[in-house]
Amino acid sequence: MGLGVPELLIILAIVIVLFGASRIGDLGSSLGRGIREFRRGVRDDDAPAASDASKNESK
Numbered sequence: 001m002g003l004g005v006p007e008l009l010i011i012l013a014i015v016i017v018l019f020g021a022s023r024i025g026d027l028g029s030s031l032g033r034g035i036r037e038f039r040r041g042v043r044d045d046d047a048p049a050a051s052d053a054s055k056n057e058s059k
Contacts, residue, residue: 003011016024 019027
């Protein structure tokens with residue numbers, strides 16, 4: 001009772017009709033850029049924590 005391939009294709013077709021193909025591309029690139037920035041932020045937050053842990057272990 002889940003969504004199968006035919007249902008997903010119908011939903012995709014409706015989204016393309018509502019927003020247009022060019023707008024979908026813009027949304028996809030914006031989403032990718034946001035995910036990339038999020039990962040970079042998480043990675044930057046982990047780097048100082050790892051260096052602090054190594055300083056505490058060396059004491």
